[in-house]
Amino acid sequence: MKDIPTIEIRELNKTFGTAENQVVALDNINISICRGEIFGIIGLSGAGKSTLVRCINLLERPTTGSVIFEGVDITNFTDQELRKVRQSIGMIFQSFNLLMQRTAMDNICFPLEIAGVSRKEAVQRARELLETVGLAEKENAYPAQLSGGQKQRVAIARALATNPKVLLCDEATSALDPTTTQSILSLLKELNQKLGVTIIIITHEMKVIEQICNRVAIIDNSRIEEVGPVDEVFRHPKTLAAKKLIFPKGDFSEPLTGNGKYLRLVFEGNSADRPIIANMVLQCGAPVSIVFANTKNIDGHVFGHMVIKLPDDEEVSRRILTYLELEKISYSEEKNYV
Amino acid sequence: MFDEGLFALIGQGLLETLYMTLISTLMAYVIGLPVGMFLAVTDKEGIRPMPTVNRIVGGIVNILRSVPFVILLVAIMPFTRFITGAAIGSTATIVPLVIAAAPFVARLVESSAKEVDRGVVEASLSMGASTLEVVWKVLLPEAKPSLIVGAAIATTTILGYTTMSGFTGGGGLGTIAINYGYYRSQTDMMLVMVVVLVIIVQIFQEIGTFIANKCDKRIR
Numbered sequence: 001m002k003d004i005p006t007i008e009i010r011e012l013n014k015t016f017g018t019a020e021n022q023v024v025a026l027d028n029i030n031i032s033i034c035r036g037e038i039f040g041i042i043g044l045s046g047a048g049k050s051t052l053v054r055c056i057n058l059l060e061r062p063t064t065g066s067v068i069f070e071g072v073d074i075t076n077f078t079d080q081e082l083r084k085v086r087q088s089i090g091m092i093f094q095s096f097n098l099l100m101q102r103t104a105m106d107n108i109c110f111p112l113e114i115a116g117v118s119r120k121e122a123v124q125r126a127r128e129l130l131e132t133v134g135l136a137e138k139e140n141a142y143p144a145q146l147s148g149g150q151k152q153r154v155a156i157a158r159a160l161a162t163n164p165k166v167l168l169c170d171e172a173t174s175a176l177d178p179t180t181t182q183s184i185l186s187l188l189k190e191l192n193q194k195l196g197v198t199i200i201i202i203t204h205e206m207k208v209i210e211q212i213c214n215r216v217a218i219i220d221n222s223r224i225e226e227v228g229p230v231d232e233v234f235r236h237p238k239t240l241a242a243k244k245l246i247f248p249k250g251d252f253s254e255p256l257t258g259n260g261k262y263l264r265l266v267f268e269g270n271s272a273d274r275p276i277i278a279n280m281v282l283q284c285g286a287p288v289s290i291v292f293a294n295t296k297n298i299d300g301h302v303f304g305h306m307v308i309k310l311p312d313d314e315e316v317s318r319r320i321l322t323y324l325e326l327e328k329i330s331y332s333e334e335k336n337y338v
Numbered sequence: 339m340f341d342e343g344l345f346a347l348i349g350q351g352l353l354e355t356l357y358m359t360l361i362s363t364l365m366a367y368v369i370g371l372p373v374g375m376f377l378a379v380t381d382k383e384g385i386r387p388m389p390t391v392n393r394i395v396g397g398i399v400n401i402l403r404s405v406p407f408v409i410l411l412v413a414i415m416p417f418t419r420f421i422t423g424a425a426i427g428s429t430a431t432i433v434p435l436v437i438a439a440a441p442f443v444a445r446l447v448e449s450s451a452k453e454v455d456r457g458v459v460e461a462s463l464s465m466g467a468s469t470l471e472v473v474w475k476v477l478l479p480e481a482k483p484s485l486i487v488g489a490a491i492a493t494t495t496i497l498g499y500t501t502m503s504g505f506t507g508g509g510g511l512g513t514i515a516i517n518y519g520y521y522r523s524q525t526d527m528m529l530v531m532v533v534v535l536v537i538i539v540q541i542f543q544e545i546g547t548f549i550a551n552k553c554d555k556r557i558r
Contacts, residue, residue, distance in 0.1 A: 059463060086463075090464075091461065097457040097458045097461035101480055101555050111465040111466070114462075114471055114475075142555040142556075155461075
């Protein structure tokens, strides 16, 4: 992966409210986002992710810490300097936020007007972009006449009008149905590959991350709990927050009570096709109980996920672990949380 | 009663009333529109919060709004005379009308501007729009239908004010209604004026609603 960071967030803190009634929204955030990557930030609502994305283009001013865009610290830029920078950072939203009294064409021309581009050039650029997002025939439609997916396409075209280096997506697919979500995500991926635009995606849906992100940061309770390549974080979630997000609610919400050891296994690639558990039970001569099982598809790779309870017999347990190591199955022991 | 003289009287009154109403509304908007936008923008939830200035301007608006029009009409007569050279007549009435209506218009404009989706404003800020650009290119155009509905309300309210100026010889339908209906106890004359006023209010309201719907691209 390209290693020049497009955006770097250093020791960023954001608090709201007065001195005696303070709410911490972001707590010591450090992230570095590389050029051309699709970076996901996932967290439950209230985790602080929306505030974080707004700190990137400084719609929200951080309390302390700095935001570095293309090697330049923009945290203390004046309003005027910031307006210039914002033309290089596009943004799309959950509720699209199109100008309702302007046509699709004029919505896309809007950022170009602000950037001082001539009307003729703006119209030409807007036509190209409408073509890119597949809405060439909707040029004169008003947002009220478009579906949710179409509105988001117009919003994407608008965000890309000034050729930004970064595209911020704030829950961009959360208001869309699953099929439309898919098509918007593929469009984003395509734009990322075609234009090389760095994309930062804020979401609460693991599916969005699995489908298009290269790397992911897990935010919980105002802190970044974990950062890494998506498949790695998925395979070895280290923190409770990560586990909670990766395993949908209900599957893993209760801490296991009672004694005994639990093992979390991750099968990847071809091992997902082999009868690992059946062989293990046969070879080790020990029955295990399966507490949880699931499969996921990340970036075209199938991952199997399983939690088993080890037998109380230590000897048998040891044999099971040896077997797993031989089969090159990654596993981790789980104590109070599966 | 319904003779040519009456129609001439009504015609004259109608013209004076329309003159006062439309000129006052226009001037009230010249003052009220920027003030209303300023109030919306400098609100603590606005794009450029200025709590102190906002409270001062808001306070002045509230004080002016709380003075009953009939009292304002009389109280500022010296000022009116200073501006127009007269204290009675249609042109003179425009002065108190504007002073009374401008703060009302400012509040109407403020509330229309605040109806604009916060997200749309945020989106334009994210594209690098300045405060002035947000006002010109986002708040005003996006609030247009609501502003037009507000303008219809303002016009009809100002029309109501013009009739009160009848007591100080302001001219127009109000003066006729008061001179004939009140001082000479010709109730039928008073009723005729009321009917004419009701019809004008209806027309203004209908025109306002029609234009607002026509230009609102959210419908359809």
